[in-house]
Amino acid sequence: LSIYSIENAHGQLVRDLDFNPNKQYYLASCGDDCKVKFWDTRNATEPVKTLEEHSHWVWNVRYNHSHDQLILTGSSDSRVILSNMVSISSEPFGHMVDDDELSDQEEQHQEEKYESWVESILFLSDQHDHCICTGRKGDGDAEDQS
Structure with a gap:
């Protein structure tokens, strides 16, 4: 250890x-x-x-x-x-x-x-599709920023 x-x-x-x-x-x-x-x-x-x-x-x-x-x-x-x-x-x-x-x-x-704006929620894909997705608080959808 x-x-x-x-x-x-x-x-x-x-x-x-x-x-x-x-x-x-x-x-x-x-x-x-x-x-x-x-x-x-x-x-x-x-x-x-x-x-x-x-x-x-x-x-x-x-x-x-x-x-x-x-x-x-x-x-x-x-x-x-x-x-x-x-x-x-x-x-x-x-x-x-x-x-x-x-x-x-x-x-x-x-x-x-x-x-990208920090006010956005950041999602990093672990699916190896090489994308970063963001969405503002209150939005129902995320934007693809790949």
Whole structure:
């Protein structure tokens, strides 16, 4: 049984964390300091990488389970951002995803960031159909943002 402790991981409250599904010692954390930090738990004195793309508290961080270079974050700055973190993924450097695995639309948006309103309810599909669906409170239907 391994127990990890990262003292003072963020300057303020830590809101969420997620382990990399393909690199057992890699952990992502986010918090009220507006940062997303990536840690190697074997040597957690300093983060491996830090993202400062949000302007307010970062509430959620998630690795994509199929392609761990894709990181999704949500913040109270009203944005959801999809980041491409190839430098810390389990894929060889410079390798994103096999072209056969991507649709034309996904290929065009591979390295872009996507934003959505935080007032919306966010649904991430676990059906491997590569879509993000949103719907505002009170709406009966969700919009497909794939």
